[in-house]
Amino acid sequence: MTDGPTTALMRKAYARWAPIYDLVYDRLTEPAARAAVNAAVACGPKVLEAGVGTGLSLGYYPSHAEVYGVDLSKDMLRRAQDKVEKRGLTHVKSLQVGDVTRLDFPDETFDAVTAQFIITLVPEPETALSECARVLKPGGEIVLANHFGQPSGPIAAMEAMASPVVKAIGWSSAFKASRIEEWARRTGRMEVVELKPLFPGGFFKLMRIRKRA
Template sequence: MAHIQSHRSTFYHRLVHCYEWFFAGFFRERIRSTIKSLDIAPGAKILEVGVGTGSSLPAYPPHADVTGIDLSEEMLNLARKKLEELGRTNINLQVGDALSLDFPDGTFDYVMAFHVVSVVPDHERLLREMVRVAKPDGTLIIINHFKSERPWISTPMTWLDPLTRHLGWRVTLRYDDVVCSQPLRVEDRYKTSPQSLFTVVKARKQAS
């Protein structure tokens, strides 16, 4: 859940070090295992939107060309420190807006969004931008919480939604409203454990 929009809640921006300790730690292994499960070819161009403090960076293969963007300079500074420790030269980090990506159409083989969809003010625009910059038949990887179809889970989440919106994210976003609104062919959709609240989605960009 990286800091994407400057006009949304400043919760993460103000607590960037707490974010690194708690939120990034909570999501880290799920993100890294998802990246490592991909058969990323040498020379593949990858974009991660909302890279945050860079928890994902060690999982990317050194033979790929990786770009990570985030609106928070403070988070990117922490990510750059990780990058220095890794000694990796194939990863570029820069300030960028996930809702207005500064890349040409069809640039990337992979476009990643880890725990980001729920924190942007316009998830449809985010997905459109991700699809736009993906190459024809490019792959989108999304990890996110989606509203459960089980009432005993969805009802408490609905009660919590006003609070979480105040803090900067939504817990009632429906899977169909995100993934099915775009020209995508879903290849895989799964949870990393039966108890997980988060869904991993792997989808291909369909020809227009």
């Protein structure tokens, strides 16, 4: 697989972040990640983690789950694999380098696909979502945990002012949940069934997108 310019830059950025990623994000993202894992497993045991990163959420799955993880960064995946081996996470069946816009899985493979804190960073988010939908079984769900900017009002104005800081730690307030809702409508087969605020103070949100049977 040949990287484009944007993908190559993202790989380099993740290589720099990998050694300190857990220190920065673990406590902040844990409640949202646990909520995403619980929602995904509720759909069935076979789950794809798109953008699994350093595997922070792999330990949140129950033992009966079958978890497959893909990530763009070999450096991140090394740390995820280390967690799997040290903690004996036998429910993790595979971790592999992969681009979420070009998933190497057959159609309708997974009961759920979860993407945590990455969809606003992907250069082609709609393409990534369409790939997640392709590998999802009918009746299954794409489960997103992410920060989405407020659509309007005083909080939206504050987010706009804080945008450089938020962007520096990997989130974009310019990306609204409505963009994903519009993508779901265009597919004709995907439906947003839940959008709810999570810790801290609603900064993260859980979005569930179901594939109609």
